[in-house]
Amino acid sequence: MTRITLIISFAVIFIIIVYKSMFNQSEIFLQIGHSSGVNSITFSHDGLMLASGSDDNTIKIWNNHNGDLLRTLKGHNGRVTSVAFNKDSSILVSGSDDNNINVWDVKSGEIIRKLCGHSDTVTSVAFSPDGEILASGSEDNTVILWDLNSAKAIHTLEGHTFSVTSISFRSDSLMLASGSKDNTIKLWDVKNPKVVRTLNSNKYIYSVSFSPDGSTLASGSEDQTITIWDVNSGEKVHTLSGYNGVPNDNVYSVSFCPNGTTLASAGWKTTTIWNVKSGEILYKFSGHDHNVACVAFSPDGTTVVSASKDRRIKFWDVKSGEAMHKLSGHGNTVASVSFSQDGKKMASGSHDGSVKVWDMKRGSASHTLDNNGEGIIAVSLSSDGSMLATASCNETIRVWDAESGEALRTFGGHGSCMISVSFSLDGTTLASCNMDDTLKIWDVKSGEVMQVFHGNGNEIASASFSPDASMLASGGFDGTITIRNVKTGDVLCLPSSHTSAVNSLSFSSDGALLASSDGSEMIAVWEVKSGEILRTFKARDHKVISIFFSPDGSTVASSGSDNTIKIWDVKSGEALRTLYDNTDTIIRLVAFSPDGETLVSGNLWDGTIKVWNVVVKGGMRVLGGNADFVTSVSFSPGTTSLASSCWDGTIMIWDEKSVRGVRTFYGPYGWTSTSYNSNGSMLALAAR
Numbered sequence: 001m002t003r004i005t006l007i008i009s010f011a012v013i014f015i016i017i018v019y020k021s022m023f024n025q026s027e028i029f030l031q032i033g034h035s036s037g038v039n040s041i042t043f044s045h046d047g048l049m050l051a052s053g054s055d056d057n058t059i060k061i062w063n064n065h066n067g068d069l070l071r072t073l074k075g076h077n078g079r080v081t082s083v084a085f086n087k088d089s090s091i092l093v094s095g096s097d098d099n100n101i102n103v104w105d106v107k108s109g110e111i112i113r114k115l116c117g118h119s120d121t122v123t124s125v126a127f128s129p130d131g132e133i134l135a136s137g138s139e140d141n142t143v144i145l146w147d148l149n150s151a152k153a154i155h156t157l158e159g160h161t162f163s164v165t166s167i168s169f170r171s172d173s174l175m176l177a178s179g180s181k182d183n184t185i186k187l188w189d190v191k192n193p194k195v196v197r198t199l200n201s202n203k204y205i206y207s208v209s210f211s212p213d214g215s216t217l218a219s220g221s222e223d224q225t226i227t228i229w230d231v232n233s234g235e236k237v238h239t240l241s242g243y244n245g246v247p248n249d250n251v252y253s254v255s256f257c258p259n260g261t262t263l264a265s266a267g268w269k270t271t272t273i274w275n276v277k278s279g280e281i282l283y284k285f286s287g288h289d290h291n292v293a294c295v296a297f298s299p300d301g302t303t304v305v306s307a308s309k310d311r312r313i314k315f316w317d318v319k320s321g322e323a324m325h326k327l328s329g330h331g332n333t334v335a336s337v338s339f340s341q342d343g344k345k346m347a348s349g350s351h352d353g354s355v356k357v358w359d360m361k362r363g364s365a366s367h368t369l370d371n372n373g374e375g376i377i378a379v380s381l382s383s384d385g386s387m388l389a390t391a392s393c394n395e396t397i398r399v400w401d402a403e404s405g406e407a408l409r410t411f412g413g414h415g416s417c418m419i420s421v422s423f424s425l426d427g428t429t430l431a432s433c434n435m436d437d438t439l440k441i442w443d444v445k446s447g448e449v450m451q452v453f454h455g456n457g458n459e460i461a462s463a464s465f466s467p468d469a470s471m472l473a474s475g476g477f478d479g480t481i482t483i484r485n486v487k488t489g490d491v492l493c494l495p496s497s498h499t500s501a502v503n504s505l506s507f508s509s510d511g512a513l514l515a516s517s518d519g520s521e522m523i524a525v526w527e528v529k530s531g532e533i534l535r536t537f538k539a540r541d542h543k544v545i546s547i548f549f550s551p552d553g554s555t556v557a558s559s560g561s562d563n564t565i566k567i568w569d570v571k572s573g574e575a576l577r578t579l580y581d582n583t584d585t586i587i588r589l590v591a592f593s594p595d596g597e598t599l600v601s602g603n604l605w606d607g608t609i610k611v612w613n614v615v616v617k618g619g620m621r622v623l624g625g626n627a628d629f630v631t632s633v634s635f636s637p638g639t640t641s642l643a644s645s646c647w648d649g650t651i652m653i654w655d656e657k658s659v660r661g662v663r664t665f666y667g668p669y670g671w672t673s674t675s676y677n678s679n680g681s682m683l684a685l686a687a688r
Helices: none
Strands: 011-019 027-031 038-042 049-053 058-063 069-074 078-085 091-096 100-105 113-117 121-127 135-139 143-148 152-157 164-169 175-179 186-191 196-202 205-208 218-221 226-232 236-240 253-256 262-266 270-275 282-283 292-297 301-308 312-317 325-337 343-350 354-361 366-367 371-375 378-382 386-393 396-400 407-412 419-425 428-433 438-443 450-452 459-467 471-476 483-485 492-494 504-507 512-519 524-528 534-536 546-551 555-560 564-569 576-582 587-592 597-602 609-613 620-635 643-645 649-657 659-669 671-674 681-688
Touching: 038 292, 049 091, 058 078, 058 091, 069 366, 091 121, 100 121, 100 175, 100 659, 113 396, 135 164, 143 175, 175 196, 175 205, 186 205, 186 218, 218 253, 262 292, 354 386, 378 419, 386 419, 396 649, 407 492, 419 459, 428 471, 471 504, 471 512, 483 504, 483 512, 512 546, 524 546, 524 555, 564 587, 564 597
Parallel strands: 011 312, 038 078, 078 121, 164 205, 205 253, 253 292, 325 378, 325 620, 343 643, 354 649, 366 659, 371 659, 378 620, 378 671, 386 681, 419 671, 459 504, 504 546, 546 587
Antiparallel strands: 011 027, 038 049, 049 058, 058 069, 078 091, 091 100, 100 113, 121 135, 135 143, 143 152, 164 175, 175 186, 186 196, 205 218, 218 226, 226 236, 253 262, 262 270, 270 282, 292 301, 301 312, 325 343, 325 643, 343 354, 343 620, 343 649, 354 366, 354 371, 354 643, 354 659, 371 649, 378 386, 378 643, 378 681, 386 396, 386 671, 396 407, 396 681, 419 428, 428 438, 438 450, 459 471, 471 483, 483 492, 504 512, 512 524, 524 534, 546 555, 555 564, 564 576, 587 597, 597 609, 609 620, 620 643, 643 649, 649 659, 671 681
């Protein structure tokens, strides 16, 4: 397995699936794994597993199909620099800067034996294709051939004058190539260990890889080129150059496709697929934000995996073209999202002052609503997705035509920061709540206040309307929870159970249950009618930021300070699934789509919305169009629309199926809440 030593601050594993066209790329985020940088990745030969070696001194083995972590291997006293599976995938070997090689039983995770022989960092390990020999390259300038059964060194190959960076066996197991920082590649006879040929380069050799038929060898160099060598003659067949002299754009890793017709290379922020015969670039994937340290093809040749200094491991599917979109729109935290009832649209509001309406089928924003830079706290789509309501930091609520992006009317006069906004099921009225615990019911058509209810004067930290907007639950900074009947104003105070501010509330779809959290590791589920706690959930190191009931009321989703989303079984209180984000930012909010198959999350600082497939493990898409942080999300009850609001005043309507922004609106800074009316024709938003 080829590798290059790079310092990668954190390790995040996720899959990227792309169209055959280089212009269509998409991402599925699967796992947060290592606590430090990833140096090496390799597929098992059956394609079922992926192993990754890291600066955190561990190896992780992953299920390649669903992204689940199968096992963590601990036993090195230094960074793991290289990993390789044997022929039947029962054994994994790892090299480290502790100068040792560990041989692992994949099934048990135990160290079978430890190979000691190098006097410096082991940079590369590789099994011979026949499985008889293990080779290792080191910064001590040598290559060692090992017999695994006896755990003894068969031969030490000496000849390089500088660190060996990469090794590769030919398919017949009779020849080994080694690349070095002495600017040479040496071809070794494995049976009668000696140098057959030395290939000279102008710069450091970072990576070497034999073609499947063994007739050619590819090398990646510091001179930003890939050279294809004729193994028999030692002559250069091709020089592949397409890095355009970008600083630091060295070729850190090369890997042949199993059929030998294409080659993958790793460079500065890019993974490139080349036609070996013509030397043409077939695809260039620009999904990384820093050096791509290593690349490898899957055994069937349909997938390329890459690891980068940007803390990510990505899988690139160059055959299927299955679309999972990454969208650009908001430039800051996404504060709120809202789906239409049929799930076809989604609106997102951001702290960048914009609201975007997304077409979830096409995966693009059809509209951006201009909120004049005022940050959006919450959004709500009407049930049919035709209206969008936004709540902003300037203490205003705006109702928009979700199709045209036209601002229909503005409601003002709340007096303090807006927290939540919600359409009634029939879309004729709109309810809003602010931090001073004032609830207002608005006539959507006339914009007049129909009713005003005042609380007990305690400042409100969170608020949530029941799905039919008949009840409002509010959580105080003092840990109290109050449920108010929106029509009568009658109040039910729940027994004190939280010791700090109630930061999130969510009703079940029938309004019978209410979930609450206070920023600790505990979630409480209440029976609304009796006011009693039915169950509490608790997860270690998962301090809850946001909660949301699934449509059928059987599960509750929570986002936590550990950058995960947990899905809880309401009856048993057990965590059914954990979804891992890949970023360093905080997951601020979560919301289920009307059919319960999709979950969306908004991140605090990077302005992205992630769309998770709850049914299929590993299915995730990113809506990255927010310029500020997302404050609120809301599904339209009768469509596939989702609305999101952003702190900068942007509101976006998204189509949930295609994950594209359908429309973007711009309004005042500081949107706080959004809500659709019942038919989705209007969206109401509230601002501080």
